[in-house]
Amino acid sequence: DTEVTQTPKHLVMGMTNKKSLKCEQHMGHRAMYWYKQKAKKPPELMFVYSYEKLSINESVPSRFSPECPNSSLLNLHLHALQPEDSALYLCASSRGQPGGRNEQFFGPGTRLTVL
């Protein structure tokens, strides 16, 4: 299984809603990532989890709250978002071992629209 899955595929939410994005991989990878991609822009790193511990937070606003319940799952909890947070949210995973190739495998993304 070389797939990273993300649910939901699309999400529309109001600014007062609370929602969660989910990501799953069964490749035995120990590093998982959240990226945000706006139209015609490159993916921008938000968070990195290594061995289920948060290792990088790229100064993301607290209305985005990541969670890594186990080595296969990664969640992104959303609360009080702004319309400018509308974007494609990508999850990725990699082996997470020191050295070596460690290329990241991406999921298909969740298209988020904040009204």
Add this chain to the structure above:
Amino acid sequence: DQQVKQNSPSLSVQEGRISILNCDYTNSMFDYFLWYKKYPAEGPTFLISISSIKDKNEDGRFTVFLNKSAKHLSLHIVPSQPGDSAVYFCAARASNFGNEKLTFGTGTRLTIIP
């Protein structure tokens, strides 16, 4: 501060010819470089990578060249096929104990003309 740059936003190439996509970087701490291909409404797909200790890596129709002194890399696709039409992102890594922060370029939209 754009540390990874792809100066050509778009490129059109005839089917069967060579496609050359370019990427420049500024951070000398980058030690690993990757190319990703992205179709609309899908996540990026890993294509090929190169370590900073090499200057060339080849995988089938794809070859990546690295010129460290010029801080420049390029992806060659030959022969180009219609299915290669996509947005290509160059990405660079400065390693940190196995979890890499990837810095992406702005992307080049490649169109293969049948």
